[in-house]
Amino acid sequence: GNSVTQMEGPVTLSEEAFLTINCTYTATGYPSLFWYVQYPGEGLQLLLKATKADDKGSNKGFEATYRKETTSFHLEKGSVQVSDSAVYFCALSDNTNAGKSTFGDGTTLTVKP
Amino acid sequence: DTEVTQTPKHLVMGMTNKKSLKCEQHMGHRAMYWYKQKAKKPPELMFVYSYEKLSINESVPSRFSPECPNSSLLNLHLHALQPEDSALYLCASSQEPGLVSNEQFFGPGTRLTVL
Numbered sequence: 001g002n003s004v005t006q007m008e009g010p011v012t013l014s015e016e017a018f019l020t021i022n023c024t025y026t027a028t029g030y031p032s033l034f035w036y037v038q039y040p041g042e043g044l045q046l047l048l049k050a051t052k053a054d055d056k057g058s059n060k061g062f063e064a065t066y067r068k069e070t071t072s073f074h075l076e077k078g079s080v081q082v083s084d085s086a087v088y089f090c091a092l093s094d095n096t097n098a099g100k101s102t103f104g105d106g107t108t109l110t111v112k113p
Numbered sequence: 114d115t116e117v118t119q120t121p122k123h124l125v126m127g128m129t130n131k132k133s134l135k136c137e138q139h140m141g142h143r144a145m146y147w148y149k150q151k152a153k154k155p156p157e158l159m160f161v162y163s164y165e166k167l168s169i170n171e172s173v174p175s176r177f178s179p180e181c182p183n184s185s186l187l188n189l190h191l192h193a194l195q196p197e198d199s200a201l202y203l204c205a206s207s208q209e210p211g212l213v214s215n216e217q218f219f220g221p222g223t224r225l226t227v228l
Contacts, residue, residue, distance in 0.1 A: 032214045043117075043203050043219035044156065051214040089155055093213045100169065101217065103155035 002027045006090050006104035013080055013111050021075040021088055021107045023064075029094035033057075033066050033073040034101070036089045044089060047075075080111045115140060117220035119204050125226045128194060134223045136187040136204030144210040145187045146217065147179060148203040156203055162187060163210035194227045201225070 007022040025031065032051045036044040048057030053068035062077045073090060090104040117138045126132050136145065143164050148156035161169035162181045176198075178190040187204055201222040207215040 030213075034216060036219075041221075043119075043221045044205075044217075045219060046216040049214075049216055087153075093215075095211070095213050100158060100161070106153070106155050108153075 002031070002092060002094060002102040004090050004092055004102050004104035006088075006107050008105075008107070010108040010110060013109070015082055015111055015113050016079045017111075019075070019077040019080045019084075019109070021090075021109070023073045023075065023090035023104060025071050025073065025090075025092050025102075027071075027092055027094045027102075031092040031094035033064070034091045034093075035062070035064055035073070035075050036091060036103075038087045038089065038106075040086070047088070080109070082111045082113055085109055085111050115218065117204055117206055117218050119202075119220035119223050121223060122221070123224045123226075125228065126191065126194065127228050128196075130194075131190070131192045133191065134189040134202055134204075134225075136189075136220055137185055138206045138218070139185055140206065140208075140218065141184075142206035142208050142218070143184065144207045144215075145181065146205040146207075147187070147189055148205065149198075150201040150203055150222070160189075161210070168210065191225075194225075196227050199225055199227045 003026045034049045035047040037047045048059045050057040050066035056065045087106045093101045145162045147159040150156045160179045165181045180188040203222045204220040205217040207217045
């Protein structure tokens with residue numbers, strides 16, 4: 001079956017630090033990959049996505065590249081802000097699972113001023 | 114309008130009560146989802162509706178009963194819940210059922226407490 005593994009948190013960084021959150025996946029089909037972010041007290045919202053190998057998704061300074069050879073989709077940001085403090089979920093959906101999404105366990109990021 | 118709305122925002126109920134959660138979207142999406150999320154955990158899929166028909170039930174207990182009255186609305190009827198059902202219930206929608214590249218749009222959730 002499908003699975004998504006994220007680096008364990010929590011992650012605490014100072015403002016303007018570089019962020020990497022690792023995500024690797026196992027899928028039987030040809031998945032699309034997503035990063036969702038959940039701010040305190042809110043639902044999830046899409047941060048970025050990539051639908052095929054070597055695609056790069058980007059949004060709000062965050063980037064992730066779909067690497068089929070390493071089955072990875074690591075999230076990066078060059079300079080984090082306090083407002084980036086949230087829980088980040090890596091997810092996939094593929095055509096063997098009725099389009100259902102598989103989520104990683106989430107990584108909590110805290111950015112301190 | 115790219116928003117999924119959910120009501121109520123908070124709900125406290127006893128184990129003998131009957132209540133309903135409501136979800137609405139006006140993006141023309143044809144797939145709608147209910148998820149349950151416990152603290153510090155990822156969302157767990159409960160139900161999927163495709164073109165207003167129930168397509169996936171992830172072995173959810175019968176005390177949870179979904180309903181899709183039309184393409185914009187999704188309800189979750191609750192009856193005889195247990196304290197362990199306390200969680201954040203998230204509704205989501207996506208453009209086309211089974212289209213793997215579609216992202217899901219999530220509502221803000223209903224925080225449910227069962228006493």
